[in-house]
Amino acid sequence: MTYALAIHGGAGTIDKSKMSPQLEKEYIKGLEDAIYAGEKILKNNGSAIDAVCAAVCVLEDHPLFNAGRGAVFTSNGTHEMDAALMDGKDQNVGAVAGAFGPKNPILLARKVMEETDHAFIIGDTLNDIANSHNLVIKPKEYFFTQQRWDALQETLKLKQEGKVSDDPAVRHGTVGAVALDEKGNVAAATSTGGMTGKLPGRVGDSPVIGGGTFASNQTCAVSATGYGEIFMRYTAAADVSSRMKFLNEDVQTAATHIVMEELLPNDGTGGLIAVDIYGNISMPFNSSGMYRASVSSKSDLVVAIF
Amino acid sequence: MTYALAIHGGAGTIDKSKMSPQLEKEYIKGLEDAIYAGEKILKNNGSAIDAVCAAVCVLEDHPLFNAGRGAVFTSNGTHEMDAALMDGKDQNVGAVAGAFGPKNPILLARKVMEETDHAFIIGDTLNDIANSHNLVIKPKEYFFTQQRWDALQETLKLKQEGKVSDDPAVRHGTVGAVALDEKGNVAAATSTGGMTGKLPGRVGDSPVIGGGTFASNQTCAVSATGYGEIFMRYTAAADVSSRMKFLNEDVQTAATHIVMEELLPNDGTGGLIAVDIYGNISMPFNSSGMYRASVSSKSDLVVAIF
Numbered sequence: 001m002t003y004a005l006a007i008h009g010g011a012g013t014i015d016k017s018k019m020s021p022q023l024e025k026e027y028i029k030g031l032e033d034a035i036y037a038g039e040k041i042l043k044n045n046g047s048a049i050d051a052v053c054a055a056v057c058v059l060e061d062h063p064l065f066n067a068g069r070g071a072v073f074t075s076n077g078t079h080e081m082d083a084a085l086m087d088g089k090d091q092n093v094g095a096v097a098g099a100f101g102p103k104n105p106i107l108l109a110r111k112v113m114e115e116t117d118h119a120f121i122i123g124d125t126l127n128d129i130a131n132s133h134n135l136v137i138k139p140k141e142y143f144f145t146q147q148r149w150d151a152l153q154e155t156l157k158l159k160q161e162g163k164v165s166d167d168p169a170v171r172h173g174t175v176g177a178v179a180l181d182e183k184g185n186v187a188a189a190t191s192t193g194g195m196t197g198k199l200p201g202r203v204g205d206s207p208v209i210g211g212g213t214f215a216s217n218q219t220c221a222v223s224a225t226g227y228g229e230i231f232m233r234y235t236a237a238a239d240v241s242s243r244m245k246f247l248n249e250d251v252q253t254a255a256t257h258i259v260m261e262e263l264l265p266n267d268g269t270g271g272l273i274a275v276d277i278y279g280n281i282s283m284p285f286n287s288s289g290m291y292r293a294s295v296s297s298k299s300d301l302v303v304a305i306f
Numbered sequence: 307m308t309y310a311l312a313i314h315g316g317a318g319t320i321d322k323s324k325m326s327p328q329l330e331k332e333y334i335k336g337l338e339d340a341i342y343a344g345e346k347i348l349k350n351n352g353s354a355i356d357a358v359c360a361a362v363c364v365l366e367d368h369p370l371f372n373a374g375r376g377a378v379f380t381s382n383g384t385h386e387m388d389a390a391l392m393d394g395k396d397q398n399v400g401a402v403a404g405a406f407g408p409k410n411p412i413l414l415a416r417k418v419m420e421e422t423d424h425a426f427i428i429g430d431t432l433n434d435i436a437n438s439h440n441l442v443i444k445p446k447e448y449f450f451t452q453q454r455w456d457a458l459q460e461t462l463k464l465k466q467e468g469k470v471s472d473d474p475a476v477r478h479g480t481v482g483a484v485a486l487d488e489k490g491n492v493a494a495a496t497s498t499g500g501m502t503g504k505l506p507g508r509v510g511d512s513p514v515i516g517g518g519t520f521a522s523n524q525t526c527a528v529s530a531t532g533y534g535e536i537f538m539r540y541t542a543a544a545d546v547s548s549r550m551k552f553l554n555e556d557v558q559t560a561a562t563h564i565v566m567e568e569l570l571p572n573d574g575t576g577g578l579i580a581v582d583i584y585g586n587i588s589m590p591f592n593s594s595g596m597y598r599a600s601v602s603s604k605s606d607l608v609v610a611i612f
Contacts (some may be wrong), residue, residue: 091539091572097403097509098428118508119535122404122428125507201431202424203403210516210541229425233397235516238541239548246552266397 001182002297003042004279007034007055009065009291010192011225011270012172016288016306024305027064031293031303034058038177039295048187048221049087049110052177056083056106056189059175063145065291066173068104069138070145071193073152074200075159079143081105081193084207085113088186088215088277095120095207101127103136106191109207111135120207148196155197165196172287174206176223178215178275180296186221186277188213188237195228204228210238217277219244220251225290226263226270234262240274251276252284259284307488308603309348310585313340313361315371315597316498317531317576318478322594322612330611333370337599337609340364344483345601354493354527355393355416358483362389362412362495365481369451371597372479374410375444376451377499379458380506385449387499389415390513394492394521394583401426401513407433409442412497415513417441426513454502461503471502478593480512482529484521484581486602492527492583494519494543501534510534516544523583525550526557531596532569532576540568546580557582558590565590 009031038055042048060068071079083105084095094113097120102108111133112121121129130137155165174192181187190206190213205212205228212228214237215221222237231237236258243254255274263270264286271285273292281294289306315337344361348354366374377385389411390401400419403426408414417439418427427435436443464471480498487493496512496519511518511534518534520543521527528543537543542564549560561580569576570592577591579598587600595612 086539093535093539095509116505117535118505119538120509120514121505121507122509123507125505199422199424199427199431201427201429203401203426203428208426208514208516209538210514210544214541229399229423232425232515233392233399235520235541235544238516238544242545242548242552246548 002180002279003182004180004275004281004296005035005038005042005051005055005177006273006275006281006283006294007031007038007177007292008223008225008273009059009175010173011285011287011290027291027305028303030059030062030064031291035293035295035301038179042179042181045182048179048181048185051179051181052187052189053106053110055177056175056191057104060104060106060191065175066193067175067191069143070148071143072148072173072196075156075197076200077152078200079193080200082203082207083109083191084209084213085109085189086187086209086213086215088217088221091216093119093209095209096126097122097203097207098201099126101137102130103138106189107135151196159197172226172270174225176225176273178221178223178273180275180277180279184277186215186217186275188215188221188223190223205231208232210235212237214238214241216241220274220276222272222274224270224272227268230263230266230268231270234266234268236263236272251280252282255282256284259286308486308585309488310486310581310587310602311341311344311348311357311361311483312579312581312587312589312600313337313483313598314529314531314579315365315481316479317591317593317596333597333611334609336365336368336370337597341599341601341607344485348485348487351488354485354487354491357485357487358493358495359412359416361483362481362497363410366410366412366497371481372499373481373497375449376454377449378454378479378502381462381503382506383458384506385499386506387411388509388513389497390515390519391415391419391495392493392515392519392521394523394527397522399425399515401515402432403428403509403513404507405432407443408436409444412495413441457502465503478532478576480531482531482579484527484529484579486581486583486585490583492521492523492581494521494527494529496529511537514538516541518543520544520547522547526580526582528578528580530576530578533574536569536572536574537576540572540574542569542578557586558588561588562590565592
């Protein structure tokens with residue numbers, strides 16, 4: 001039997017010229033830790049859902065990636081996190097937006113999926129769910145990173161001058177994972193702090209099923225990262241699946257088409273990761289880079305940024 | 307040139323046996339008022355976006371339909387409204403969730419689309435947007451209806467007894483409109499109070515682009531009404547468009563397939579309305595009825611419930 005796993009840490013890659021060897025090493029280490037955490041589960045006949053959650057939790061806990069600890073700040077200097085989880089087996093979903101407190105927003109999305117009658121929940125109810133299911137809650141100091149705070153100050157300064165940052169990291173920070181397990185089930189997970197300096201309450205494509213997250217055992221699992229407003233308009237994640245289902249495209253062809261032919265011409269910079277039900281992996285992006293890694297029972301570990 | 311317009315007032319139709327002639331008359335009048343408001347705009351060479359907003363505003367203002375005035379109550383006895391608007395011309399979108407205050411949530415979604423850098427906004431920021439753009443705000447008394455309050459008490463009582471209401475009106479109340487204008491642009495609008503007794507913060511498929519709302523000038527405009535958690539999983543609105551685009555199905559075939567073959571077998575009761583870029587209209591449903599109406603430059607007015 002086959003298993004496969006791919007992860008991304010966002011397409012907000014800094015210029016290669018500005019990436020120090022030390023920083024690059026830290027990113028690579030974070031991606032490796034995440035993919036090993038997910039692969040360990042798949043190797044032991046665990047489920048795709050467990051694997052994508054484990055991988056995303058590692059990235060959420062890592063301060064360099066824009067999700068959980070290290071999430072970007074809203075224009076008010078607060079954190080608001082979005083996440084979604086989808087099980088390809090029954091297309092069951094759990095999504096959250098505007099979450100703050102739980103250390104791992106992806107586990108909160110999982111509680112929405114497994115413990116409530118609903119699929120998508122926002123606001124204060126999320127804290128009740130987190131508390132009643134004993135999720136680890138962290139104070140705001142835990143989520144603070146100097147790097148994100150400085151990015152907010154820079155963004156607010158530019159805004160006051162009527163300018164917009166041209167740093168793709170402002171728009172593209174997200175983490176995600178997609179997996180196929182040995183039972184043949186696929187799953188997708190996406191988690192993000194959103195865009196630096198976003199209006200409080202802004203929701204991106206990550207928790208929008210079919211936008212930034214999608215999984216179906218008929219086709220594939222997809223997690224996207226990019227300019228969420230555009231990914232949402234073009235139902236990017238669902239369309240990878242639709243092209244496979246209706247046009248018989250393979251996952252590489254479908255995913256690349258969406259990223260290069262649909263999103264890029266419409267200012268939809270970013271990328272996505274996808275795994276099909278045979279364990280084939282695609283990780284296309286139209287930005288300068290995308291933090292990513294993949295491994296499967298039939299292919300070696302790949303870890304890459306640019 | 308051709309124009310076309312279809313509207314729905316939800317698939318939460320009460321049993322025909324329980325519908326009094328007086329009540330039926332009031333529903334029919336509400337649907338007629340809404341479709342005339344939208345048609346007037348289309349007849350005068352107005353835009354599809356303006357037409358769907360005008361039609362939805364009439365339904366939001368009408369206390370019998372579950373959107374705006376007459377919205378259902380959450381389990382806390384509050385109102386939380388979701389809405390989305392999509393312009394087929396550029397696939398631009400505006401979506402809101404958990405809104406309370408603006409008389410017409412669909413106009414709030416329009417402000418998100420036209421006046422912010424974002425596509426989907428939740429929470430307190432919505433009140434700032436409503437105020438700064440002079441939307442009409444109403445107090446909670448305005449939104450109260452005895453019928454919805456009684457439905458909440460019934461739902462809470464059943465829940466305490468460990469039961470779930472079998473009244474489809476509990477799950478299926480939504481309003482929506484889809485239109486084609488004489489310039490060849492399509493648009494879709496959906497607005498809802500959600501499910502009676504929903505957890506505060508629950509978001510359904512209405513504001514999820516590709517779930518309950520979708521529009522593209524490549525294919526069609528769609529607004530759905532039904533069991534939102536399921537419609538979201540199956541990206542119902544986007545899939546009508548995908549089947550047309552990739553399988554060359556006509557709008558009637560695609561819409562009927564989604565409602566009868568994809569949603570119904572998966573407990574996804576409800577229906578949808580769709581208009582294609584040639585002015586063909588489809589209004590399939592798998593529930594006992596769906597409040598609906600349609601008219602076009604090439605077809606007479608249809609108003610129906612069962």
